[in-house]
Amino acid sequence: MPIEKASSNIWLTEYLSEGEIYQYLISKILLQEQSDYQNICIVELENKSKALILNNVLQSSTADSHMYYEPFIHVPFIHNQNPENILILGAGDGSSAREALKWKCVKKIKIVEIDKAVITSCMAHIPEMSKGCFKNSKVKIDYLDARIFIKQDEQKYDVIIYDLNLKTLEKSNLLGRIDKEFLLDCQSLLKKNGYMCLEIGEVPYQRNELFLSKLNVFKSVFRSLKIFSSWVPSRCKNISFVLLSKDKIIETIPIYDVNLLLEKQLLDEPSFLNARTYIGLMNPAIFIQDYEK
């Protein structure tokens, strides 16, 4: 495949595993800076989309942000049915708050972000991600470490979205690792019928003891757990999320009810997930069903 017309020859390289490399062509660097916490880079890719890169790991792209954030936000919201008070740990480019604001019932969104530079950089260079959400009157931002925030917060939430990329956390000095103590603190902030949701990367398709032990930490704190996955082209991965609840999670909410709920709640047409897609996400491959047990 010739790249005769390519506008640059800058390839960003990521190791997907020890034996796999994924490289993508960057046509233009829009911002490159070192904040107090991490390396922030905003680029234009060869397909004309823009992407946020933190510590050399691509976080999201304007081309397929909806393929990541619609499942991530709407699945826990569908299960809660009437989410009013939302906590988002990690502001990122604003995509999670943007999706949350599509729900009529949402009254308050608290964003906790340690690195103000991420928000200001994204607002300046990729405002199409946040779509003004950081300025929305329902949204309040606390510039604080998530781990400290959850120790001192006294509010209760319907949904907690943990939107910090684990791979980036490993590479940086940020706190906020997910351990039992952290999960217990989060769980204590959930209202009745509350849900916590977070990304868990790509689920290993062969039985993997390390991955199982990580899931067991979730299972030791929350009564039930569901895994759903979405193919995210710019990450070159089938990204999985875990939905956590103190109560038993209904395996699949009937399609008719989901249809009614989305029609009633959504202020904006979804572009990735409707009631049928939700049913699809809730019914994964056998190896994922086995991990849920």
Place this chain on the structure above:
Amino acid sequence: MPIEKASSNIWLTEYLSEGEIYQYLISKILLQEQSDYQNICIVELENKSKALILNNVLQSSTADSHMYYEPFIHVPFIHNQNPENILILGAGDGSSAREALKWKCVKKIKIVEIDKAVITSCMAHIPEMSKGCFKNSKVKIDYLDARIFIKQDEQKYDVIIYDLNLKTLEKSNLLGRIDKEFLLDCQSLLKKNGYMCLEIGEVPYQRNELFLSKLNVFKSVFRSLKIFSSWVPSRCKNISFVLLSKDKIIETIPIYDVNLLLEKQLLDEPSFLNARTYIGLMNPAIFIQDYEK
């Protein structure tokens, strides 16, 4: 991610698009030969799996062959409910026939393969793919061009599996391109309630006129079409398949019926797809639902 312990430094490189490269580490080359039709390569990958590579394009790997072939074969079989007579165009490494033979009701499988060298090489170097299927008494192999075969064949089939990789076809001199004439010939070989199924690569997530025009060729010959997708790690892609029928395809067969059918029919436990997974596959993202219309 350090690769200090890597057993080799041979990286096979594929362009996923003009701005994306996927490379994987090959620890050992088991076979490399030029047949009358194509370049055949069988390798061991860094994750210890073995893979078949035709004309420099990875076709399948022993690690995740089930993630590709269980959906590919079992979905059309589930829709037919009682597939007895099967036509497979392109033998590959034998995975498609292996999956088809798991169904009790299957009486005859005809494989059409132009390149005998693919079969003999795979039988010698990756027999764990075919699991003896090429020697099974239900299986007959015709060494012939698929396009010529379907012009002269007089049998009728319950399911036709088109298992020739389109990307490989483009790179080789093989005939068998999918055009209206070819599809009409295939359609005429289908019994009542018959299905044809083939891979269509990765479905573009943004509206794509070229892709739509390809789908329209299918729609001009078959009455209905369904698209389902499976993440295949060794291909580093979310691979989609298209299910074609002269009749109206039932949107989703009820989970209870699929459960009963699989219990009655399967000689071997599936490792990727059960009734729940089938429901998941039938309910894709909105952009795929739109292509199906």
